[in-house]
Amino acid sequence: MRVLAAALLIGAVAVACSGSGGSGSGGAYVALGDSLSEGSGASDPATTAFVPLVHQALGDGFELINYGHAGDTSAEMFDHGHFDDAIEEIERRSLDGDDGNDVRLITLEIGGNDLLDIYFDLVVPGDCPSVIEALQREVCVNALNDALAGYRVNLAETLRRLIEAAPGTPIFLMTLYNPFSGLIDTYAALGEPRWKGRLCLRTSSHVYNQSLLATMIKRQGEARVEATVRNWVANQPVLINSDTKILEAIAAGQCDVGITNTYYLGRLLAKDPAFPVAPFWANQATTGTHVNISGAGVTAHAKNRAAAIKLLEFLSSPEAQQMFADSNFEYPANPQAAVSPVVARWGKFRQDDVNVAAAGEFQAAAVRLADRAGYK
Numbered sequence: 001m002r003v004l005a006a007a008l009l010i011g012a013v014a015v016a017c018s019g020s021g022g023s024g025s026g027g028a029y030v031a032l033g034d035s036l037s038e039g040s041g042a043s044d045p046a047t048t049a050f051v052p053l054v055h056q057a058l059g060d061g062f063e064l065i066n067y068g069h070a071g072d073t074s075a076e077m078f079d080h081g082h083f084d085d086a087i088e089e090i091e092r093r094s095l096d097g098d099d100g101n102d103v104r105l106i107t108l109e110i111g112g113n114d115l116l117d118i119y120f121d122l123v124v125p126g127d128c129p130s131v132i133e134a135l136q137r138e139v140c141v142n143a144l145n146d147a148l149a150g151y152r153v154n155l156a157e158t159l160r161r162l163i164e165a166a167p168g169t170p171i172f173l174m175t176l177y178n179p180f181s182g183l184i185d186t187y188a189a190l191g192e193p194r195w196k197g198r199l200c201l202r203t204s205s206h207v208y209n210q211s212l213l214a215t216m217i218k219r220q221g222e223a224r225v226e227a228t229v230r231n232w233v234a235n236q237p238v239l240i241n242s243d244t245k246i247l248e249a250i251a252a253g254q255c256d257v258g259i260t261n262t263y264y265l266g267r268l269l270a271k272d273p274a275f276p277v278a279p280f281w282a283n284q285a286t287t288g289t290h291v292n293i294s295g296a297g298v299t300a301h302a303k304n305r306a307a308a309i310k311l312l313e314f315l316s317s318p319e320a321q322q323m324f325a326d327s328n329f330e331y332p333a334n335p336q337a338a339v340s341p342v343v344a345r346w347g348k349f350r351q352d353d354v355n356v357a358a359a360g361e362f363q364a365a366a367v368r369l370a371d372r373a374g375y376k
Contacts, residue, residue: 026061027102028093029054032077032086032158033109033174037068041256043197054107063101065089070253071276073113074154083158090165103166108158109174114151118143120278124347184257187216187282187290191231199237200246200258204370208243208261211359212290213366218358219287222369229373239376244268250277261292266329266342281349288352292359293333 031037031051039045039052046052055064067082077083090103122128122143134140162171184190190199202209216225240246243260247268250258268275281289296315298308314320321337324330329340338344 026058026063027100027104028063028065029058029105029107030086030090030103031064031066031068031107031109032083033068033107034072034077034113035068035070036112036174037066037107037109038070039068040070040253050109051107054105058105062104065103068109071113071274072110074110074151074158076113077110077158078154083161087161087165090162094166103169106162106166106169106171107174108162108171110158111151111155114147115144118147120345124345126347184280184282185285187212187259188228188231189282190257190259191228191235193235195257196235198256199232199235200240200249200255201232201237202243202246202259203239203241204367204375206241208292209259209370210363210366211292212259213369214359214362215290215352215354215356217362217365217369218354219352222365226369226373229370229375233374247275247277251275262331262343262346263329266340269342270329279346283352284350287354288350291331291351291356293356294330 031054035041036049037051039049042049047056051066051068052064055062065086067086069077069080069082072080072082090106093101093103118128118140122134122140128134128137128140128143134144159171159173162169184195189195204210204213213225213229216228238249238255240249240258243264244267246255246258246260247265249255262279265275265277265279268277283289296312298305298312302308316334318334318336321332321334325332325337325340325343329343331339331343
C-alpha cells in the first residue's frame, strides 16, 4: 500500500509578460528585478503589476523597458544577462544624440530569491522552524548571514554600475516583502476571490478529486462542501485532467495554485531540481491534508490465492515500499521505509486521519455534489 498526499501546489515563480511598451518623447523607464517586476501574482501582469502601474503613473510619453525576470537572485540578474542588457540599453540611449529617449527613471527590486534557498534547505525540513529558534541555531544564523553578505556585495555592484551608466537618474530601490504571507491555509480558501483566474484543478470526473470531495463530505457535510466547490467554480479554474500538466501550468504562469498528488511534483523535481513549484500543506490547523492511498486485495474466488497473498506481503515489505518511495516519490505505508530525499525536503505535515473507507462510501454523493455545483 502506498500513501499519496494531495497537497496544494504553489508556483514559486510565474512567467509573465515583459519587454517594451508605450514609446514617446518623455524618455524611458527601466525596471530591473525578479518575478515581482515581471508581474508574477498580478491579476493581469501587463496592467496591474507594480511596474505597469508605475509606467501608467508617469503619464503619456514614457517608454517602458522591463528587464524583470522571475526567479532571479541578485547574482543571477548578472549571470543571466538581464543586468548587462539594461546597462547596454541605458548607455546606448545616452549616447545616441536623442535626449528625448534617455532613461529618466529606474526601479530595482531584487533579493527575495536570495533567501529562498534558506527556506527550502533549512526551514522546510525543520532545521530552522521558527524565527526564535533559528536565531539560536548557528547553522541558521550562518546561512542567513552568508545570504545577506552575498546580497550586499551584489546590490552595491548593481547600484554602482547603474549610477555610472545613468548619472543623475532617479533609482528607486524596492524593499523586500514577505513572499509567504497570505498563502492558502485550507482547501476552501481556493474559493476566495483573490484566486479568480489563477487556479488550476483536475476535472470533477477524476477519481482523486472524487476521493477528496468524498472525505470532505464525511468531515463537513454536503452543504458546507457544496458551498466550497461553488466558490471554486466561481473562480473560473483552468481544468486540466493531469497532475503533471497542472504542475507544468503553474510553472509556466498559466495559474498560480492547484491541487495535485505530491509524487508528481517529486518526479518533476528529480528531473529538474530548479522546477519552480513548491508544495503547501492545506488544512494544517484543522483536519490535516487529504491523503490518497493505493492498495490491493485478493478476490474471494482467486485461483492462486497463496501466491497472491505472497505478492501482497512483498509489496508491503520495507524493501518494496522503499522502491515505491525512491522510484516514484510516494510516501511509503510501511514505517520502516524512508521517504525519498526529494520528498524529505518538504518537511513533515499533518495528515487527515479520516477513515479512507469514506472515499468509497461518499463517492456517489461527491459526484452528484460536483454536478450540482457546476464543477465539470
